[in-house]
Amino acid sequence: MNSNDILIRPEAEKDYRETENLVRESxxxxxxPGCSEHYVLHTLRNNxxxxxxxxxxxxxGGRIIGQxxxxxxxxxxxxxxxxxxxxxxxxxxAPELKRKGYGKMLLDYSLEKAAALGYGAVLFEGxxxxxxxxxxxxxxKFGIRYHDLPEDADSxxxxxxxxxxxxxxxxxxxxxxxxxxxxxDSDVEEFDKKFPPKEKLKLPGQIFG
Numbered sequence: 001m002n003s004n005d006i007l008i009r010p011e012a013e014k015d016y017r018e019t020e021n022l023v024r025e026s027x028x029x030x031x032x033p034g035c036s037e038h039y040v041l042h043t044l045r046n047n048x049x050x051x052x053x054x055x056x057x058x059x060x061g062g063r064i065i066g067q068x069x070x071x072x073x074x075x076x077x078x079x080x081x082x083x084x085x086x087x088x089x090x091x092x093x094a095p096e097l098k099r100k101g102y103g104k105m106l107l108d109y110s111l112e113k114a115a116a117l118g119y120g121a122v123l124f125e126g127x128x129x130x131x132x133x134x135x136x137x138x139x140x141k142f143g144i145r146y147h148d149l150p151e152d153a154d155s156x157x158x159x160x161x162x163x164x165x166x167x168x169x170x171x172x173x174x175x176x177x178x179x180x181x182x183x184x185d186s187d188v189e190e191f192d193k194k195f196p197p198k199e200k201l202k203l204p205g206q207i208f209g
Contacts, residue, residue, distance in 0.1 A: 006102070007059040008109050011067065015057055016045070019067050024195060026092035032208035033200035036183055037090040039191040044071060047180040051086070054114055058093075058106045065094040066102055068110045070122070071180065075144055077173040086114060086163075087178065088124045107134050111163065120167035123160045123175050136161045143172035 011019060020038040027035035044050050049072040058066035068091040074082035088110070093103045111134060114122065123139055139146070139160035146158045158175070162168055 005061050006105065008056055008106060009059070010053075011055045011057045011069075015064060016042070018064050019057055021195060022064055022067060022094060023090050023092050024192075024198075026095055027090065028198055029201045029203055030206070032206050033202050034188075034192070034198070036185075036188045037092075038195075039188045040181055040183055041067075041069065041090055042191065043183060044069065044180050047071065047178070049073065049178050049180065051114075051117075053117060054086075054110065056106065056110055056113075058102065060097070060102075065097055066106045067092060068106055070110070070114060070119075071178045073123075073176055073178045075123075075171065075173040075175050077171060079173075083168070083171055083173065084120065085175070086119050086122045088122055089126075103130070104133060107131070111135075111161065115163040118164075120164045121160060121162045123158070125157045126159050128156065128159060131159055131161075134161070139175065142168045144168070145172075145174050147174050147176050 020042055023041050024035060024038040027037040029035070045055070051070045051072060054070040056068050057064045068088065070086045070088050073085060073087050075085055077083055091103070091107065091110075093106070111122065123144060126136070128136065128138065136159040138156060139158045140155055142160050142162075144158075144160060146155055149155055149158075160168070
């Protein structure tokens, strides 16, 4: 991978549709027939918890090939009160360029910027095999539980990275996914009509019907 032709920069309003189409292409039929992530991104930009300073696109040769964004959220502490943290995503790389190192480059850059802005930790759902290479670990090791998840359920999807060493020392509690990530299927369907038609397929490994 030649990084000389790679540029990571803030997303601009003129990029919105191109970025949304990239997200759609990247997530289509991965977790469910079709996808909702492009609509989630579209709506989160207007959410008060959206961190505009941490909304990035990656260009290769002038074409947008990747994106990442962050939202503010909290851990409801077992001792009372809320601990401010970030969550992340959607994050994606163009399908034909996955597993070539671009995703890790974008992720590491984004995390460095989040740390520089003073945020303490990032929690989100992801695959430890990939995100562990950038310093994420199981959130359970930090004493953080995923909301609405039974105690005996598999929480290996729920990851955490401290941006400030020791930020979560002595903290136990329940992480809350920002409400903006929950969207109505009918709204997704209506939004998706603005994009070129694609076939929805039910495939092995999808986690949502």
